[in-house]
Amino acid sequence: MTTARDGARGDASRPESEPAEPERISVWEWVSGAIGLLVVVAALTMLLRDAFAPSSPPDISVRLDSVSAGRSAYVVHFSAENAGREPAAAVTVEGLLSDGRDTLVSTVTIDYLPGRSTRRGGLLFPVDPRMRELRMRAVGFEDP
Amino acid sequence: MIPQPDRSEVLDRSDPDRQFAIAIARAFGGAIIFGLPLMMTMEMWQLGSAMPSARLALLITIWIPLLVGLSAVAGFEQTLRLKHDALDAFVAIAVGTVAATAILVLLGVLDSDVGFHEAVAMITLQALPGSMGALLASSQFGSREATGHRDGSGRRDTWGGEIFLMGVGANFLAFNVAPTEEIALLGLEMGPWHTVATVIVSLLLMHGFVYAVEFSGQASIPPGTPLVSVFVRYTVVGYVVVLALSTFMLWCFNRLAGLSIAEGLSLVIALGLPGAIGAAAARLIL
Numbered sequence: 527m528t529t530a531r532d533g534a535r536g537d538a539s540r541p542e543s544e545p546a547e548p549e550r551i552s553v554w555e556w557v558s559g560a561i562g563l564l565v566v567v568a569a570l571t572m573l574l575r576d577a578f579a580p581s582s583p584p585d586i587s588v589r590l591d592s593v594s595a596g597r598s599a600y601v602v603h604f605s606a607e608n609a610g611r612e613p614a615a616a617v618t619v620e621g622l623l624s625d626g627r628d629t630l631v632s633t634v635t636i637d638y639l640p641g642r643s644t645r646r647g648g649l650l651f652p653v654d655p656r657m658r659e660l661r662m663r664a665v666g667f668e669d670p
Numbered sequence: 671m672i673p674q675p676d677r678s679e680v681l682d683r684s685d686p687d688r689q690f691a692i693a694i695a696r697a698f699g700g701a702i703i704f705g706l707p708l709m710m711t712m713e714m715w716q717l718g719s720a721m722p723s724a725r726l727a728l729l730i731t732i733w734i735p736l737l738v739g740l741s742a743v744a745g746f747e748q749t750l751r752l753k754h755d756a757l758d759a760f761v762a763i764a765v766g767t768v769a770a771t772a773i774l775v776l777l778g779v780l781d782s783d784v785g786f787h788e789a790v791a792m793i794t795l796q797a798l799p800g801s802m803g804a805l806l807a808s809s810q811f812g813s814r815e816a817t818g819h820r821d822g823s824g825r826r827d828t829w830g831g832e833i834f835l836m837g838v839g840a841n842f843l844a845f846n847v848a849p850t851e852e853i854a855l856l857g858l859e860m861g862p863w864h865t866v867a868t869v870i871v872s873l874l875l876m877h878g879f880v881y882a883v884e885f886s887g888q889a890s891i892p893p894g895t896p897l898v899s900v901f902v903r904y905t906v907v908g909y910v911v912v913l914a915l916s917t918f919m920l921w922c923f924n925r926l927a928g929l930s931i932a933e934g935l936s937l938v939i940a941l942g943l944p945g946a947i948g949a950a951a952a953r954l955i956l
Binding site: 550551552553554555556558559560561562563565566568569570572573574576577578611613615638640641642643644645646670 | 686687689690691694716719720722723724726727730731734754757758759760761762763764765767783784785786787788790791794797
């Protein structure tokens with residue numbers, strides 16, 4: 527190998543910096559490189575489409591998933607979904623439990639709710655929410 | 671002088687697949703070592719979707735020539751051609767993406783609750799430091815004799831190459847700190863005297879490393895170069911690069927929004943401290 531290159535170096539017609547034989551590249555390297563290129567193109571396409579789309583503020587809805595009984599309280603499991611593209615931070619979710627006369631209020635704060643994503647949480651009540659009327663909603667958020 | 675056949679070169683040429691398998695294994699190691707601290711940083715899970723999409727797109731676009739340049743000075747094997755450097759950069763991106771996805775799923779950060787767009791933004795952002803680690807790993811773990819860039823034969827030994835490497839080092843260390851809440855807090859907590867002192871300490875630390883490089887006898891700084899010349903050409907220029915990178919990174923991560931110029935500047939200078947150390951150390955380590 528080295529002798530071949532030495533021979534090439536002596537040859538005046540060939541520039542010195544050029545290797546004597548082309549560098550062999552594994553086909554797997556090309557495959558991995560293509561995957562990398564695909565990742566970059568896909569991510570850029572998605573991000574730029576997002577960047578030039580009209581603004582879409584957080585659009586948060588709260589859905590009841592299930593109710594379970596803990597040792598000291600009943601747990602209302604919920605999902606908060608942000609249908610907007612922009613993220614929301616410090617999303618306050620409020621649950622109102624009423625039996626016609628009294629209303630119990632529980633609140634919880636979701637630290638971060640990105641656009642088009644769902645986060646789960648729970649609200650605690652001292653009485654069984656299945657026996658009463660339960661309303662849940664997001665009452666506010668902060669721009670992250 | 672009789673040229674000695676280089677064993678690794680013989681191996682390289684006889685089986686590129688085997689050689690690539692070794693390089694890719696090293697690259698995964700590097701991606702995880704460099705990327706793990708950020709994969710376990712809470713702010714990084716949210717930052718991808720919280721930062722403006724156009725800025726993340728810009729960061730990715732700038733990252734690619736950075737990787738290509740890094741490959742040219744310290745990448746997988748000794749690469750001579752731009753085509754191969756570009757290929758290495760995209761391989762590194764692929765490795766960074768796979769490593770980030772795997773670790774984020776392993777840690778339960780990436781689960782079914784995460785929306786598709788959020789997941790893509792999160793993985794892409796995490797893949798960037800990982801891809802840098804992947805590229806560096808081959809130069810760090812690989813045998814230096816095989817790559818040969820320590821012999822003063824590489825492009826790194828020019829002034830531009832040195833400054834580029836400083837930028838890479840600054841980028842790496844600053845990226846680890848920039849996403850955190852702490853850096854935002856520091857900008858507000860530091861008084862004017864703290865800021866001035868941080869600038870001086872950053873410059874002194876950088877120059878200390880420059881001396882260490884000088885003692886290591888690299889070609890770019892010949893012995894006997896005047897102190898002022900070294901200070902201005904390497905330390906000061908390097909620090910300007912560091913501050914520019916800090917500003918860009920903070921702007922990308924939307925950390926400068928709503929700050930006064932003085933607050934923003936102290937934030938940039940606070941981030942410039944790890945940046946300066948990264949920049950200065952890079953010239954010794956890479």
